[in-house]
Amino acid sequence: MGETRWKVHVDRDACVSSGNCVALAAERFELTDDGARPLQEILVADEAVVEAAEACPMEAITVVDAADGSEVAP
Template identity: 55%
Template sequence: MSDTKWRLDVDRHACISSGMCTGIAPERFELESDGSHAINEVVDEDEAVIDAAESCPVEAIKVFNAASGELVSPVD
């Protein structure tokens, strides 16, 4: 089991409230009246988080390595 932590960043200005992230990773994201947000800013590695970031139609979700700050997802 990995001990790598990821930091989740949701750009609430870019978010269009599609709900893709909450459908894919409901334990990681919540949808509110002003857009989605991460339930916890720092999380353990979780493939559902990557799927949510890559499924966001406006790429409002960014996943970073919490230790290095390196962008994990979405990547081109």
């Protein structure tokens, strides 16, 4: 069986560019002029991404299992 993969999405309308996601998972997110964005939309499961989603003050980050769409975070 392969590695678990997650799909990461940032709602740019909700994002206020707090930078929490970058502070917690700099290798997974970046801040742009339009707010945060994931560096990869599909990635191998990484608990730092869950921490970043849970730390987002606007709950703008969603993480789902890429295989079945079940919610991982927030």
